[in-house]
Amino acid sequence: MRKFRYIECKNCGILNDSRFNLCTDCGYAIKQDRAPRPPAHSIELNWRDLQIGDEVYIICSDVWVSTAGIPIYMGDSGKFKIIRLTQEGVVAYSTDIGFAFFNMVWADTIGMCNIRRKQTKVYSIGNKARASR
Numbered sequence: 001m002r003k004f005r006y007i008e009c010k011n012c013g014i015l016n017d018s019r020f021n022l023c024t025d026c027g028y029a030i031k032q033d034r035a036p037r038p039p040a041h042s043i044e045l046n047w048r049d050l051q052i053g054d055e056v057y058i059i060c061s062d063v064w065v066s067t068a069g070i071p072i073y074m075g076d077s078g079k080f081k082i083i084r085l086t087q088e089g090v091v092a093y094s095t096d097i098g099f100a101f102f103n104m105v106w107a108d109t110i111g112m113c114n115i116r117r118k119q120t121k122v123y124s125i126g127n128k129a130r131a132s133r
């Protein structure tokens with residue numbers, strides 16, 4: 001027998017069937033995509049201190065807000081090796097994702113297509129980071 005599960009709308013407080021993405025009453029996005037999070041025991045690093053060859057965990061929190069109002073995280077996040085440093089960000093390589101450029105200076109801009117950019121953050125992998133300077 002199917003068990004009904006409910007999610008409480010954080011906006012208006014009514015209970016919605018957990019299969020719904022939006023609140024049936026107010027249209028608030030009940031199901032939110034989980035924001036990417038850094039690994040445990042990692043330390044936030046200043047990207048300007050990075051050096052070529054460093055292995056870091058990069059979190060890109062760019063979010064696309066669908067017409068239904070549901071935020072979908074679309075940035076690449078994960079373990080990367082720094083390949084190149086530029087004035088505006090880094091080129092990094094990941095075995096899962098391949099090469100990616102992370103713009104570190106352009107943030108908080110609401111651009112075309114409802115994409116919201118947040119500051120891309122760099123974390124150490126584990127706690128074996130170089131001492132933060």
Ligand SMILES: [Zn+2]
Pocket residue numbers: 009010011012013014023024025026027028
């Ligand atoms: Zn609601």
